[in-house]
Amino acid sequence: xxxxxxxxxxxxxxxxxxxxxxxxxxxxxxxxxxxxxxxxxxxxxxxxxxxxxxxxxxxxxxxxxxxxxxxxxxxxxxxxxxxxxxxxxxxxxxxxxxxxxxxxxxxxxxxxxxxxxxxxxxxxxxxxxxxxxxxxxxxxxxxxxxxxxxxxxxxxxxxxxxxxxxxxxxxxxxx
Amino acid sequence: xxxxxxxxxxxxxxxxxxxxxxxxxxxxxxxxxxxxxxxxxxxxxxxxxxxxxxxxxxxxxxxxxxxxxxxxxx
Numbered sequence: 452x453x454x455x456x457x458x459x460x461x462x463x464x465x466x467x468x469x470x471x472x473x474x475x476x477x478x479x480x481x482x483x484x485x486x487x488x489x490x491x492x493x494x495x496x497x498x499x500x501x502x503x504x505x506x507x508x509x510x511x512x513x514x515x516x517x518x519x520x521x522x523x524x525x526x527x528x529x530x531x532x533x534x535x536x537x538x539x540x541x542x543x544x545x546x547x548x549x550x551x552x553x554x555x556x557x558x559x560x561x562x563x564x565x566x567x568x569x570x571x572x573x574x575x576x577x578x579x580x581x582x583x584x585x586x587x588x589x590x591x592x593x594x595x596x597x598x599x600x601x602x603x604x605x606x607x608x609x610x611x612x613x614x615x616x617x618x619x620x621x622x623x624x625x626x
Numbered sequence: 627x628x629x630x631x632x633x634x635x636x637x638x639x640x641x642x643x644x645x646x647x648x649x650x651x652x653x654x655x656x657x658x659x660x661x662x663x664x665x666x667x668x669x670x671x672x673x674x675x676x677x678x679x680x681x682x683x684x685x686x687x688x689x690x691x692x693x694x695x696x697x698x699x700x
Contacts, residue, residue, distance in 0.1 A: 490639065493640055493644055494640040494643055494644070496647075497640070497643050497644050497646075497647035497675065498647075498675065498678055498679060565636045565641075566638045567637075567638070567640075567641055575644060579647075
């Protein structure tokens with residue numbers, strides 16, 4: 452196989468080659484999942500790929516504003532928001548959480564070792580043109596409104612949009 | 627001497643690749659960009675990025691425990 456064999460060129464129009472696509476489904480609100488989601492998304496964008504991250508279920512917490520406060524209209528949604536008050540600075544660990552000591556230690560370590568924070572990577576992703584898609588169904592389920600989420604996001608979409616994009620993406624990940 | 631110097635020292639993965647990619651996209655074709663990094667992962671990440679994005683790696687060397695990569699914008 453030659454070096455150029457894998458570089459798929461779109462048929463026909465060579466002046467505006469379509470970018471390769473990468474899709475990540477971010478379904479977890481754990482710090483140890485948010486990190487790889489954003490590291491891979493930003494790196495994909497740095498590779499010149501058209502990257503989209505679809506944030507669903509707990510993953511939506513990554514996009515929540517720090518000052519969103521108690522969200523939801525109904526008491527169950529408010530309970531959810533109270534007991535799972537997610538936002539980039541509050542994400543927990545999937546293991547070794549120890550009532551918040553684990554993530555605090557991990558963030559301290561990351562800072563000491565100059566690992567970019569979730570917030571920094573989010574800003575980087577937005578500036579690199581990564582498409583951040585909130586899941587509309589999860590927003591409805593949790594009673595989240597556009598104003599509870601950070602700026603720079605695409606309009607909320609559903610699973611169909613994610614599937615449609617994954618069908619033509621060269622990299623699709625569920626994290 | 628490269629046209630643009632990017633200091634990614636003490637930054638961890640994926641920042642060296644991100645900083646380099648931002649600098650390259652802001653550069654004009656033919657300009658050279660020198661990335662200085664201390665992340666050991668950059669030793670394989672930068673050549674891979676250069677190969678995959680088609681911006682050739684003109685030079686790579688280590689000096690005082692810092693890794694230097696000179697990339698030319700395609």
